[in-house]
Structure formats: C-alpha cells, structure tokens
Amino acid sequence: MARLAAVLFLASGVRLAAAATAQGFQPPSKGPLVQSANYTSFSNSTLKDKPTCKGKAFNRIIQVWLENTDFATAASTPIFESLAEQGILLTNYNSVTHPSEPNYVAAIGGDFFGMHDDNMYHVPSNISTVVDLLEDKGVTWATYQENMPADEFYGFNFNAKNYITPGAADYPYYVRKHNPLVIYDAISQDAKRVKRIRTFNDFANDVVNGTLPQWVFVTPNMVNDAHDTTIDFAASFLEYWLLPLLTDPRVNDGETLILLTFDESETFSQQNTVFSVLLGGAVPLNLRGTTDDTLYTHYSSLSTVQANWGLKSLGRQDTVAAVSNVFSFVAAKTGYKNVKVPANQVPQFNLTGVAPGALTSAQFVPFAAPNLKARGAGGGPVLTRPGLDPRLTAASLPPPVNMLALNTTTPWQMSPRTTSGKSIIPCADATCA
Numbered sequence: 001m002a003r004l005a006a007v008l009f010l011a012s013g014v015r016l017a018a019a020a021t022a023q024g025f026q027p028p029s030k031g032p033l034v035q036s037a038n039y040t041s042f043s044n045s046t047l048k049d050k051p052t053c054k055g056k057a058f059n060r061i062i063q064v065w066l067e068n069t070d071f072a073t074a075a076s077t078p079i080f081e082s083l084a085e086q087g088i089l090l091t092n093y094n095s096v097t098h099p100s101e102p103n104y105v106a107a108i109g110g111d112f113f114g115m116h117d118d119n120m121y122h123v124p125s126n127i128s129t130v131v132d133l134l135e136d137k138g139v140t141w142a143t144y145q146e147n148m149p150a151d152e153f154y155g156f157n158f159n160a161k162n163y164i165t166p167g168a169a170d171y172p173y174y175v176r177k178h179n180p181l182v183i184y185d186a187i188s189q190d191a192k193r194v195k196r197i198r199t200f201n202d203f204a205n206d207v208v209n210g211t212l213p214q215w216v217f218v219t220p221n222m223v224n225d226a227h228d229t230t231i232d233f234a235a236s237f238l239e240y241w242l243l244p245l246l247t248d249p250r251v252n253d254g255e256t257l258i259l260l261t262f263d264e265s266e267t268f269s270q271q272n273t274v275f276s277v278l279l280g281g282a283v284p285l286n287l288r289g290t291t292d293d294t295l296y297t298h299y300s301s302l303s304t305v306q307a308n309w310g311l312k313s314l315g316r317q318d319t320v321a322a323v324s325n326v327f328s329f330v331a332a333k334t335g336y337k338n339v340k341v342p343a344n345q346v347p348q349f350n351l352t353g354v355a356p357g358a359l360t361s362a363q364f365v366p367f368a369a370p371n372l373k374a375r376g377a378g379g380g381p382v383l384t385r386p387g388l389d390p391r392l393t394a395a396s397l398p399p400p401v402n403m404l405a406l407n408t409t410t411p412w413q414m415s416p417r418t419t420s421g422k423s424i425i426p427c428a429d430a431t432c433a
Ligand SMILES: *[C@@H]1O[C@H](CO)[C@@H](O)[C@H](O)[C@H]1NC(C)=O
Pocket: 026, 027, 028, 029, 030, 036, 037, 038, 163, 164
C-alpha cells in the first residue's frame, strides 16, 4: 500500500498532503529550557563541551528545520515577517529535492544518493559527513530531536503520549526521516558519537549547564514543525521555543548564527525555494532587516561551516560551487568568492522522480567515492573515512539496476519494523517499502 501510494505520487507529481489536523498548539513543556515528562525520558547527562575552535564569522551555528511550506506562505505569516526584520532573509534559498528525508541526508553528507522517498535507510560508515569535518578541527556538535524518546534512538518513528489531546491515541511525534545524523553509520554506529544524537530534554540540560555545542541541528516534532499541522501552528511553536532563546545568551551569544529554514516547499510543481532566515548575534548589525538574493541550497550550510572554521570538505555537492554558495556575510569575512548563476541556468530543485543512486531500489548503483580533487569553501582537501575505496569513482560504477524487479531492495534499506535498539536489520522483502 505504501509503495502503491509512492508510485502514484511520483507519477502524478502532486503532493499527497496529509490533511492538516485540527489540533491547536500546546506547549510541550513549561519552557524550552525546562525538562518535560511529555518527552518520554529525562536527560541523563550533560555534554562536557566548551567551544574550542574559533570561527571567522561565528562560533556556533544552530540550524532549525521546519517542514513543507512554500516561501510565500511563511513570508506572509507574522512571526516569520518579524524574524526577517531581525536577521537576513535569504530570498533564493532552495531545498535540493522532494520529499523530506533526502533533503535532511543531503545537508549532512553532501548528497542524497538518489533517495526519492522517506523509507528507512542507513549509509555505510565509509561515507564522510559534516561530523568528520567538524571533529577534524575540534568543533563540538550535537543534534536535538524533539520527542525522540531517548538518546541514540534508532527506530523508524516513536508514538508518544498525546500531550495536545489528552486521552487520544499515542501520536507519532518523532520520525527518523527528520533525524539525518542517525541515518549515517559513521555517526550512529560509533559509541561516542551516537551520544550526541540527543533529546529536547537534553537540550534543556545542556543549555542550562552551559555546554551547548558549536554545531547544532534541531528538529521540532511533527506538529511543531508544521508537517502535520499549519504554518500558524509552527509560528506558535517558534513564539514558545525560539523567541525566548534568541534573548538568552546561553544559546544566542554575540557569536551565534541561527539558520531557520524548511526542509522543502509544499508545492512540488514550483521551484523548491524555502523561507530561510539568518538570525543571532553573529549577524552584523548593519545587515539586520536586509534580504540576500544569492542562490543558496541546503548544501550552503555545509560550505558555510567549512569556510567559517577552515574545514576540509566532503567532495560531493558541497564542493560544486553553483549549488553551494556560502552565506554572503560569511563569504565576505572568509574571503570566499561566491558564484553568480544566471537565472536561466539555476537547476530545478523540485525533483520528484527516480535518480540513480545507492539509496534507491529502483535505480540502484553502489556508493561512489567523492571527488578527491575537489576543493571546498574551507580550502582544505577532501576528508575520507576508513574503508573508502577511492577507485570506485562515479564513472567506474556499473549501470543502475532495478532491484524491485528482482524482488529485493537496495542493501542500504532496512525494515521499518526496526523500532528500537541499534542493530541493523537489512530489508530484503517487498513489505519494506
Ligand atoms: C505536557 O503538555 C501539556 C499541554 O501543553 C501541558 O498541559 C503539560 O503541563 C505538559 N507537561 C509537562 C510536564 O510539562
């Protein structure tokens, strides 16, 4: 059934939007820095982090990803309008594909590897991510996932007590498809790194104890991020969660950059431009309340941190200049030269069909090594991980195979029945998709 829906959806190119539920926003906690029983488990420990690596334009970056909203919809919603007045509104920031999961994966590993659905995947440990780049320079990091029931949670989703409508059935507030770090084995299968896949109760704990890391990826739950609800619901969430943090120096000090963005737009038949705003103390005073029409994508968050901290690169889309411009004020401070892409040469980022890659069963090709000759915005070489075979270049790989016709799936797809624990269960039957 799930596969049939996916095929119909791909064929028609029209979004099968879940009807916005009628639920109204309710705060999940007494405040963003107060732990809550609505989050299933309490924090066990605070990270030990202190900022260690000084950046050229900022010392901390916090990305907050909302869901499935066209630029114009957010731009005409009051809270978003007032946030734009406090920061730099990026008017030409694009997601890289549809639907959700490949966008999240792209922002961490520099590619979506052909993925065109929200199934349960994992990426082998020889594929590098932003975490490798950050650790290489001693930049501290963590992700905070709202309603993830516990640190290191590996499952496909989690149904928690319905805190909005008490007594109603448990609600799938947490989904793995919006938690990109857990999808990469280089992070989730590493005993030390996996502790940095954290809950919102940990966020409260880490901030209050003064140990919020320098690179932070925040995913609100499925109602707060507008996925199952409306932009007004997400606006109420921002009023509850983001606004107080903007005035709290433990989160937003004078050297913090906050990227508020959306995973993708809602209307698949248009360019995939999403409302994105740069906020925080690191935004130069003279640029607050301005707009920037430079062409950016989710890959720009990779190139921007590379430029800021002088990091190595992934040698994937993060080093393709036309899709990875560095946020202009950071480019200016680091000496990076952005490219100007003529309007008629801007790629269509609203892909909905099947593209060859390791994370698609329909046109499977193995993972390729990155382009080892590429140079990223940080200036350094491409960082590779143990187990990477550099001879497996994109050009050397075999032609795509339709695994579905062979009644199997890509080896990197798992059964969504894996709802807990850390074991990897390969998916080899048709019920997986
Ligand atoms: C859980 O959320 C509900 C709805 O906002 C709220 O009434 C309740 O106080 C919350 N529980 C805790 C422990 O914060």
